[in-house]
Amino acid sequence: MIARELISDVIPPLSTQDSIQKVLDRMAEFRVDHMPVVENKQLLGLLSEDDLIEVQDYSTAIEANKISLNNTCIYQEQHIYDVIRVFGEKHLSLIPVLDENSNYLGVISVNTMVEFVASITAVKEPGGIIVLEIGNRNNSLAHISQVVESNNAQILSSYIRSFADSTRLEITLKINRYDLSAIIASFIRYDYTVLSTYNDLKAENSKGDRYDQLINYLNI
Numbered sequence: 677m678i679a680r681e682l683i684s685d686v687i688p689p690l691s692t693q694d695s696i697q698k699v700l701d702r703m704a705e706f707r708v709d710h711m712p713v714v715e716n717k718q719l720l721g722l723l724s725e726d727d728l729i730e731v732q733d734y735s736t737a738i739e740a741n742k743i744s745l746n747n748t749c750i751y752q753e754q755h756i757y758d759v760i761r762v763f764g765e766k767h768l769s770l771i772p773v774l775d776e777n778s779n780y781l782g783v784i785s786v787n788t789m790v791e792f793v794a795s796i797t798a799v800k801e802p803g804g805i806i807v808l809e810i811g812n813r814n815n816s817l818a819h820i821s822q823v824v825e826s827n828n829a830q831i832l833s834s835y836i837r838s839f840a841d842s843t844r845l846e847i848t849l850k851i852n853r854y855d856l857s858a859i860i861a862s863f864i865r866y867d868y869t870v871l872s873t874y875n876d877l878k879a880e881n882s883k884g885d886r887y888d889q890l891i892n893y894l895n896i
Contacts, residue, residue: 679759680752682792683773683782689714690723692739696731699723699738708769708785713738713745717779719772721745749774752781756792763789797850798832804856804875808847808868820847823862829853846871 689712690699702711703725713720727743749772750759762771763786770783794800808820817834824831830852837846851859854875863870 677756677792678752679750679754679756679773679784680781682756682759682784682788683752684785684788685782687711687770687783687785689780689783690738691715692720693737695735695737696728696741697734699728700725700734706785707787710746710769712770712772712780712783714780719747719749719774719778719780721747722768722770722772748772750784751776759784759789760793796833797835799850801832801850801852802854803832803850803852804854804873806849806851806856806859806863806873807871808849808863809871810845810847810868811843817847819866820849820868823866823868824849824851824859827859827862829859 687702687706687708690702692713692715699711703709709725710722713723723738723743723745727745731741731743746766746768748762748766748768750762751774753776759771762768768786770785772783773781775781820834821831832850832852834847834849837848839845853859856873856875860870860873
């Protein structure tokens with residue numbers, strides 16, 4: 677997926693002639709902390725709520741105030757991972773999107789981004805989560821998938837977390853089953869380190885340690 681597929685035109689841009697009060701009203705209306713300022717389809721930059729702290733007269737236009745605009749943007753053909761990276765690095769509530777001629781197309785809001793991430797990580801799908809720790813030289817997603825499928829389950833999504841100055845990796849698996857005990861037992865047999873598990877099982881002691889659940893399973 678690329679950036680243009682998540683563009684929203686629900687949040688209209690502002691012009692330099694708009695008042696500071698209009699800026700604040702728009703931010704409140706759309707529940708964002710930034711607004712794009714555009715003139716003749718050209719992005720001038722992002723205006724943030726923090727930029728307006730020292731403005732005393734909200735009836736004045738944007739252009740009448742000495743405000744430095746944030747020039748962060750992305751291009752429509754950039755991969756969605758680039759969008760996620762920019763959100764993480766710049767801590768923005770929305771990001772303007774431009775075409776190849778630098779014409780303004782719209783914005784991607786952080787709410788849209790969260791919904792997209794939720795969809796690709798299958799968080800809305802029923803099932804449980806297993807977090808494994810492995811060495812980066814033993815990173816075999818094919819074997820991990822084989823272990824899960826051998827227990828008549830499927831991996832709905834997965835992601836890997838690495839650590840600076842370390843060879844260890846964390847792999848988070850979303851599984852299409854709530855009862856993970858058999859899968860956990862299989863991972864342990866293959867010498868995987870199971871860091872944690874999460875599910876919605878309504879056990880009698882829902883706050884009990886899931887390690888105890890595993891031990892009970894192995895002792896059957």
